[in-house]
Amino acid sequence: MPPNLPANFRILPRDEYIFIRMKYSMPHNSLECPCCGEMRGPVEQRTFLKQIESEVPPKLYATVSGILLENVYWADAKKGLVGWACELCLQSQRAIRGEPLKQLFCDFAPHFAYFDKLRVCRDCGMNFTFSKVEQKHWYEHLRFWVQAEKVRCKVCQQLKKRHDVFSQLIAGNDYSDLNVVREITKFYLHSKEYQKAKHFLAIGKRNYVKSSVGFLILHKLLESVRQLEKEQ
Secondary structure, three states: OOOOOOOOOOOOOHHHHHHHHHHHHHHHOOEEOOOOOOEEOHHHHHHHHHHHHHOOOOOEEEOOOOOEEEEHHHHHHHOOOOOOOOHHHHHOOOEEEOOHHHOEOOOOOOOOEEEOEEEEOOOOOOEEEEOHHHHHHHHHHOOOEOOOOOOOOHHHHHHHHHHHHHHHHHHHOOOOOHHHHHHHHHHHHHOOOHHHHHHHHHHHHOOOOOOOHHHHHHHHHHHHHHHHHHHO
């Protein structure tokens, strides 16, 4: 039962509830589909109506006298605050149905449907598409909170991941793990930062006795970097 309702609150029979809901919400019984942007009536909202009545915890508006008016999710959909899709968008595969029970949500509405969204990359400022398939993976398989948004394009996201990995490697490296040294060198070479690579390897050589295996490996890497630099 919703909290903070008056003492005379009562649950109405389904038929009476539907009548009262339609009576109070009749001027607004059409919604603008956020996927196609068209106004859709109750028949074209039937998947969404079924979802908010049976697939999420009940959230209902009521009058002071305890009369139920309408579902909170439907009312918020009138304000453009809920992601859903009409029957035409779902049938045409322009949108795909969401499964709220698989999503993490609390103060924010779940995703009742997914459709491609245009976003601006935080790093490069270019437009990119947050696809409906990727959204479903994010919120129902990876189970990110529903209010989480993708903010980087694919290229910038890959660069950020590489940079994060590199930061972890460089922070913990003491030159004793030669595999880590190779990975750090590879990162510098990929970025064509030959001077940094040479400086890094030159410092690393000082940690080993001459003619030791570690020294020889780093010396060979350093020579390879110098050769690649000349070829550029």
